[in-house]
Amino acid sequence: MANLGLGLAILGAALAALFSGMGSAKGVGIVGEAAAGLVSEDPSKFTKVLILEILPGTQGLYGFITAIMVMIKIKLLSGAPVELTWTQGLQILAACLPMALVGYFSAIAQAKVAASGVSVVAKKPEQQSKAMVLSAMVETYAVLALLISILFILRLNF
Amino acid sequence: MKNRDYLFAVSAIRANELNLLKDSDMEQLINAPDYKKAVGILTEKGFGTPQGNNYSKMLDEEIEKTWKLINESAPEANALKTFIVKNDFQNLKAVLKAEMTGNEAEKYFVAPCVFDSEKMYKLISERKFNELPEFISETAKKAYDAIVKTGSGQLCDIITDAAAIEAIVSFAKESGDGLLIKYADEFCLLTNIKTALRAINTNKNRAFFEYAIAENSIIDKQQLIDGALKGRDEFLEMLSQKGLSKIVQAVENGTSAFEKYCDDELMAIMKKAKMTVFGISPLAGYFIARETEIKCLRIILSAKLSGVSNDIVRERMRELYV
Numbered sequence: 001m002a003n004l005g006l007g008l009a010i011l012g013a014a015l016a017a018l019f020s021g022m023g024s025a026k027g028v029g030i031v032g033e034a035a036a037g038l039v040s041e042d043p044s045k046f047t048k049v050l051i052l053e054i055l056p057g058t059q060g061l062y063g064f065i066t067a068i069m070v071m072i073k074i075k076l077l078s079g080a081p082v083e084l085t086w087t088q089g090l091q092i093l094a095a096c097l098p099m100a101l102v103g104y105f106s107a108i109a110q111a112k113v114a115a116s117g118v119s120v121v122a123k124k125p126e127q128q129s130k131a132m133v134l135s136a137m138v139e140t141y142a143v144l145a146l147l148i149s150i151l152f153i154l155r156l157n158f
Numbered sequence: 159m160k161n162r163d164y165l166f167a168v169s170a171i172r173a174n175e176l177n178l179l180k181d182s183d184m185e186q187l188i189n190a191p192d193y194k195k196a197v198g199i200l201t202e203k204g205f206g207t208p209q210g211n212n213y214s215k216m217l218d219e220e221i222e223k224t225w226k227l228i229n230e231s232a233p234e235a236n237a238l239k240t241f242i243v244k245n246d247f248q249n250l251k252a253v254l255k256a257e258m259t260g261n262e263a264e265k266y267f268v269a270p271c272v273f274d275s276e277k278m279y280k281l282i283s284e285r286k287f288n289e290l291p292e293f294i295s296e297t298a299k300k301a302y303d304a305i306v307k308t309g310s311g312q313l314c315d316i317i318t319d320a321a322a323i324e325a326i327v328s329f330a331k332e333s334g335d336g337l338l339i340k341y342a343d344e345f346c347l348l349t350n351i352k353t354a355l356r357a358i359n360t361n362k363n364r365a366f367f368e369y370a371i372a373e374n375s376i377i378d379k380q381q382l383i384d385g386a387l388k389g390r391d392e393f394l395e396m397l398s399q400k401g402l403s404k405i406v407q408a409v410e411n412g413t414s415a416f417e418k419y420c421d422d423e424l425m426a427i428m429k430k431a432k433m434t435v436f437g438i439s440p441l442a443g444y445f446i447a448r449e450t451e452i453k454c455l456r457i458i459l460s461a462k463l464s465g466v467s468n469d470i471v472r473e474r475m476r477e478l479y480v
Contacts, residue, residue, distance in 0.1 A: 030162060034435075037169030037231065045173075115165055116435040122172035 006074065006081055008089030012096030013070035016149065020063025020103030027056025027111030034118040048121045048128045052114040055135050059107040062146040066099040069153045088158050095152030102145030110138035161436035167231035168440045174227065175444060177204060178480045179451050184458070188471050193462035200455070213459045217452045218269070224448040225270035228441050237333030237438045240326055240342055241445050243293065245271040246278070247322035250298055253279050254305055254314055293328065297321035316353075316370040323349050323372035337439040341427045341446075347376045348420040351397070351405060354386040358393060414474060422477040425450060429479060447479030454478070 035049035070092055074081050084092075117131030183203065190196035193211065201207050208216040228238060245268040256263030256279075267275040273291050278298075281289050287299040297318060305314040323346050330342030353370050362370075367383040374382070377400060385396035394406045408419035424446070431443030454476055461471045 030165065033162075033165040034169045037166035037171075038173050040166075040231075041170045041173035112436075118169050119172045119435050122169055123175060 004086045005084030005089030008086060009070060009074050009084055009092035010076070012089075012093035013067040015093075015100040016066035016070070016096040016103070017063045019100040020066075020107065021060045023104035023107030024057045024060030024063075027059070027107035027114075028053055030108070030111040031056060031114040031118065034115040038118055038122045042122070045121055045125060048125055049118050051128075051132060052117045052121070052135060055114050055132070055139065056107045056111040058139060059103040059110075059142045062142055063099055063103045066096055066146065066149045066153070069150055070096060073153050073156070082158065084158065088156070091156050092153065095149055095156065097149075098145040099149040102141055106138055106142040106145070110135055110142075113138055163233050164436065164438055164441065167228070167233070168435060170231040171228070171441055171444045175447070175480060178447055179203065179454075179478065180480055181478060184454055184475055184478070187455070187458050188468050188475075190462065193459065196459060196462050211463055214456070217455060221448060221452055222269050224445060228445060232438070232441055237329070237335060237338065238442060238445060239272045240329040240333065240338055241442065241449070242270045243272050243325045243329055244322045245269065246273055246275075246294055247297070247318045247325070249275040249278060250282075250294060250301065251315060251318050253282050254298075254301055254318075255311060257282065257302075258305055258309075258311075293325045294321075313369065316366070319353070320370055320372045327372070327374075333438060335438050335442070337427065337431055337434070338442055341424060341442070343375050344427060345424055346372055346374045348405075348423065350374055350377070350379075350382055351409075352416070352420070354382060354393065355390070355409065358386055358390045418474060418476060421450065421453070425477045425479065432479070443479060450476050450478060
């Protein structure tokens with residue numbers, strides 16, 4: 001059962017990185033398409049839309065951080081992982097779920113707002129900061145999910 | 159197509175919306191002392207230069223440029239056929255009349271269109287109606303038979319005009335876009351009312367109405383025909399009872415006011431596309447915006463040439479998209 005515990009913990013880390021990464025890839029792609037349309041007509045707005053395109057990419061980073069935290073916790077990076085019971089493994093898996101799920105959905109939701117922001121930049125470039133703020137609001141929930149996942153991981157005692 | 163597939167095109171179009179003429183630009187053009195100065199202002203704003211007094215070709219090219227831009231940006235512009243399919247029916251009329259009179263049809267062809275007009279000409283010349291696209295083949299045959307049997311160009315026109323409206327509605331429904339469907343239904347209703355009013359004024363019979371009025375989801379075709387056959391006042395009364403008193407008011411203000419009302423109503427629908435980011439409606443909105451802009455420019459330039467007063471031109475200006 002010791003191997004099952006470790007396996008569940010690794011699954012948790014993998015899910016956090018996987019779902020957040022998928023969400024970000026999809027999100028950055030969505031905004032990228034919108035941004036490319038604008039740049040094709042007005043290349044001078046490239047920098048302004050690049051910032052919007054980056055925004056849904058942060059969830060991927062948060063998923064990566066969560067996965068690294070798990071790997072540190074179970075001492076996987078040192079090459080001598082701790083022995084975990086299946087319940088301990090399950091606890092780590094559960095701790096990773098907020099980041100995995102919120103990361104995926106928030107990245108796509110944020111991308112939709114950022115893609116709409118590209119239209120704002122197209123018509124009123126001076127209002128770019130407002131488009132960014134609107135999109136950044138979605139980020140709040142990804143950050144909260146990251147905090148919860150990390151707090152869970154750090155507070156688990158074994 | 160998914161709504162997100164149009165993201166590239168929508169952003170490209172948003173960038174181009176900045177170049178649309180605004181009310182202040184139209185006012186500047188109206189206030190231009192003469193035709194030459196008005197053309198000069200347009201050239202400064204990126205329009206082509208007309209050859210002498212023939213501004214029509216230059217404006218037609220602007221519409222073609224708009225269509226090309228949309229077509230190149232969108233992954234597929236099928237849904238936008240709603241806005242250009244009327245040109246196919248215009249070309250059909252040109253071909254049928256050319257067939258009857260022996261004149262050239264090419265100089266009357268309008269672009270952009272869904273089906274290649276030269277190909278249409280060839281197929282109709284060879285009487286291969288079945289090889290025409292589905293949306294026009296039956297109408298082509300019907301209109302051809304009408305013109306051959308009766309020799310009436312008018313009958314041919316009303317058959318093609320009604321079929322054009324039905325094709326617009328059909329393409330809009332095919333697109334599945336709510337805004338396009340609403341636009342097409344409203345366009346159909348307003349065109350039906352315009353046609354009915356003209357027919358009432360010229361005392362046309364039921365057979366004429368049956369040919370000329372298109373099927374519509376807002377007011378049933380038969381109901382509209384029955385109302386129209388009772389006379390103008392009864393017809394307007396029927397529209398009021400249907401909650402269309404704004405239309406009745408516009409009709410009573412005269413033909414030009416009614417024409418303006420129709421265009422403004424349709425523009426009011428399309429303006430909602432300005433708030434949309436996903437889907438095809440922003441592209442449709444831009445196309446309608448350009449069409450309306452060109453319509454206003456035609457009014458201004460023709461007024462400059464004919465010496466119509468600025469006040470009358472202002473009255474006829476349409477609601478712009480931006």
